[in-house]
């Protein structure tokens with residue numbers, strides 16, 4: 001994690017100011033009125049200590065400096081301004097100017113954006129970036145643009161998703177039958193766990209911790225970086241490394257706000273956010289080299305189920321055939337160029 005050490009992450013996770021000795025973000029209410037010509041807001045649903053917010057802070061500092069203070073982007077992490085569904089409306093209306101959102105949640109507005117979430121599509125990050133920095137990403141960005149938002153080029157990494165539970169280890173697809181699992185608000189997530197025979201409940205991330213704590217649901221699924229930074233280990237006992245999906249965050253920009261910047265400022269904004277996304281990807285990879293050990297230290301019990309049985313169950317349930325039809329031949333062919341035949 002270049003420039004970001006595990007100490008930084010754990011320190012900020014523990015509420016201690018980062019080594020920079022300045023708060024990563026200033027709550028909107030107490031920040032002095034900005035003298036900038038272009039004051040803007042960036043909302044996201046991740047904890048302050050997640051690599052996305054750490055890298056985004058570096059980017060917004062650089063943008064402010066490189067525009068002589070004229071583009072002043074304030075970060076609102078952790079659902080401070082509202083949940084994903086609210087923020088998607090806000091970035092469309094211009095209430096916020098930037099919002100990072102999983103393509104699978106965005107798919108409620110842009111159906112094609114869910115395609116990277118097809119179960120077990122990507123075996124590793126090499127395949128992910130070949131698709132997302134290649135033709136699949138270009139196709140999704142075109143669809144997002146057609147929907148009236150501007151997506152920046154580099155998708156941020158959320159990660160390969162794992163299943164956590166408060167009741168049992170997930171060893172095989174049979175363990176998912178009638179399993180009460182939280183999923184983000186997205187048709188593909190609901191479809192996948194319905195195909196497993198689970199009982200998926202759609203809940204915005206802002207309410208996940210309490211839903212797990214009150215046992216409204218038995219479990220949820222997220223990359224380890226979120227299990228750590230959102231402290232889900234406090235309300236979960238098991239973590240099954242299913243790698244059932246890769247998920248990323250598109251940096252979505254309000255069209256009027258970004259188009260209204262002078263060209264040289266827009267270049268600064270896009271370049272710094274895209275560079276930050278690539279650095280954040282490396283941060284997630286580095287985190288994953290030690291997060292399992294860190295989380296085992298927090299009493300989370302890990303197991304590594306065989307993915308083949310889960311993929312076969314999705315095949316048998318018609319999940320791949322269903323989503324091939326929903327995405328259409330062209331998009332599916334672009335995906336299979338990287339993944340190989342899925343359905």
Ligand code: X2X
Nearest residue numbers: 045102158184204205222
């Ligand atoms: O809602 C989730 O699980 C999260 C935080 O991973 C996403 O934004 C998709």
